[in-house]
Amino acid sequence: MTRRACVIGWPVEHSRSPVIHRYWLNEYGIDGAYEKEAVKPANLGRFLEELSGHGYVGANVTLPHKEAALGAAGAADAAALAIGAANTLWLDEKGALHASNTDAYGFVTNLDAEAPQWNEGVGLAMVLGAGGAARAILYGLLAAGVPRILLANRTKAKAEALARVFGPQIEVIDWDERAAKLSACGLLINSTSLGMTGQPPLDIDISALPGSAIVADIVYAPLLTPLLVEAAKRGNAVVDGLGMLLHQAVPGFERWFGVRPHVTPALRAHVVATLGET
Structure with a gap:
């Protein structure tokens, strides 16, 4: 049948x-x-x-x-x-x-495939956005053993509500602080629709991001978002959003x-x- x-x-x-x-x-x-x-x-x-x-x-x-x-x-x-x-x-x-x-499984499995041993020594990650995708990503990162996560969202109250769900390992920062806080991050994740075809660009200066950091974007149209293009130019390992879609x-x-x-x-x-x- x-x-x-x-x-x-x-x-x-x-x-x-x-x-x-x-x-x-x-x-x-x-x-x-x-x-x-x-x-x-x-x-x-x-x-x-x-x-x-x-x-x-x-x-x-x-x-x-x-x-x-x-x-x-x-x-x-x-x-x-x-x-x-x-x-x-x-x-x-x-x-x-x-x-x-x-979704959390898909995101983490894609990281495992595209950036093996990504969670060895990450220490601090930053997640941009506080919607449904961010919620799944936070769950996946914590389950994978990431000890601390900075969470930045244009509406701070929404990020604070999300942080209360997941506990003290999540630290909410102001949207305007995101660039300055990158210097200690081993992983940067865009979980917003910013940078997607037809959407406004994601405006972030990643010059403070360590060269060893991994940059991931859940957007897959375009496959290489401006964020990933800029990160790749700097020599950062990049992970696009299509793999998450496939693995989930x-x-x-x-x-x-x-x-x-x-x-x-x-x-x-x-x-x-x-x-x-x-």
């Missing part, structure tokens, strides 16, 4: 999840399908209640449904509960809805289709082609 999964969002056309999962279905010769489902927020609860009736064994969840999807699930893993949102859902053998959040998809695919897929250069090239990048 063909197993089917989908990505749920409003809107959903921008999602690259079908490109990734359909590639793997073809790669591993699996009798499966992966669709897009545009679901209005008011209709999400009913859609999830009828997920099996729609023919799905599970789903990815994108904006604006991640928090509501967590609330609709009967069970959730530690990551989803800590992050406060779900991006991966599945039905168990009794039809109960389970939720996970694989792995646990869901395994859950729905029974095969743990691999993130390969061929998959990356396939997805890059759909982004219009060269």
